[in-house]
Amino acid sequence: MNFHVLTLFPEMVMQGLHTSILGRAVSKGYMTIEAVNIRDYTNDKHGKVDDYTYGGGAGMLMQAQPVYDAYWAVADAIANRKAAEAEPAAAESAEGIQERNGGSGCARDRQPRVVYLTPQGRTFHQKMAEEFAKEEDLIFLCGHYEGIDERVIEEIVTDPVSIGDYVLTGGELPAMVMIDAIARLVPGVLHNDESAVSESFYHDLLEYPQYSRPEIWHEKKVPEILLSGNHAKVDEWRLAQSIERTKKLRPDLYEKWKQRSESECRQDKKKS
Numbered sequence: 001m002n003f004h005v006l007t008l009f010p011e012m013v014m015q016g017l018h019t020s021i022l023g024r025a026v027s028k029g030y031m032t033i034e035a036v037n038i039r040d041y042t043n044d045k046h047g048k049v050d051d052y053t054y055g056g057g058a059g060m061l062m063q064a065q066p067v068y069d070a071y072w073a074v075a076d077a078i079a080n081r082k083a084a085e086a087e088p089a090a091a092e093s094a095e096g097i098q099e100r101n102g103g104s105g106c107a108r109d110r111q112p113r114v115v116y117l118t119p120q121g122r123t124f125h126q127k128m129a130e131e132f133a134k135e136e137d138l139i140f141l142c143g144h145y146e147g148i149d150e151r152v153i154e155e156i157v158t159d160p161v162s163i164g165d166y167v168l169t170g171g172e173l174p175a176m177v178m179i180d181a182i183a184r185l186v187p188g189v190l191h192n193d194e195s196a197v198s199e200s201f202y203h204d205l206l207e208y209p210q211y212s213r214p215e216i217w218h219e220k221k222v223p224e225i226l227l228s229g230n231h232a233k234v235d236e237w238r239l240a241q242s243i244e245r246t247k248k249l250r251p252d253l254y255e256k257w258k259q260r261s262e263s264e265c266r267q268d269k270k271k272s
C-alpha cells in the first residue's frame, strides 16, 4: 500500500506517521508514505498558494493551479511505476504518459482514488477503512485556510471524507487518522494477524476488558476465568463481556449487532 499526501505541511504528516507501528511498517516495506508539498508546485514566483475568495468573505482559499499540478505529479509517478512493474523494459518509454484519463496504454488501468478531507464528506468508519485498504495507492488531499477552489476539487477528488461532526483547522490530522486506520488493515503491518479483526468494531461489538500482571492491583483481582486455562470458557466470557459493554456504552452499535446476529441465525435455520 502506498499513501500519498498532498499538503502544505509535509513535515507534520511525516513526523506523525513514522513513529511506532506505522514507522516499523514503513521500514519493513509493508507500505510507503510520501508527503508532497503543494507549495513546490505553484507557478507563483513568490511561492504563493492561496488568495482571497470571489464574492468576499473572511479568509484565504487554496488556489486550483498548485493543487492540480501537485496531484498530476503524483498521479503520473504512480502510472509510471505501474507501467514499469507491468513491463520493466518499457519503463523508459512510459515516461511520457501524459494522456490524462484514458489513452490506449494498458498500464494505466484506472486513476487512483483521491480522498479530500472535508467536514462536508461522508463520515469515516471502519467499513470504509476496509474498502480503502484494498487499494494499492491512495492520494489524500489536505486543505487549509478556508478550503480549496471548488473547480479543482470537481476535477480530481473521488472521495470526500469527514472524520466527524466538528471543525478542524486543516485536513492533515484527519488524513493521519484515516491512514492509521487503513494501514493497520494492510497485511504485515500488525504483528499478530489476529488483532486486526478481533478489536473494537469488528462485527459491530466493542472489545472486551483485558488484564495483565499483577494478578491483584489496588485490591482488584483479575477475573478468575482468565486464569483457568480453559480457552473455550475464556472465549465465551469475552464475547459476553463485549456484548454487555456494547449494550451499555454504544446502544446504537448494539442494536446493529443484534439485528445482524438475529438475521444470521434465521439464515442458519433455513439452511439446516
Ligand code: 6GU
Pocket (backbone or CB within 6 Å): 116, 117, 118, 119, 161, 162, 163, 164, 165, 166, 167, 168, 169, 170, 171, 174
Ligand atoms: Cl476531514 N477536515 C476538517 N477541516 N475538519 C473536519 C474534518 C475534516 N472532519 C471533521 N472535521
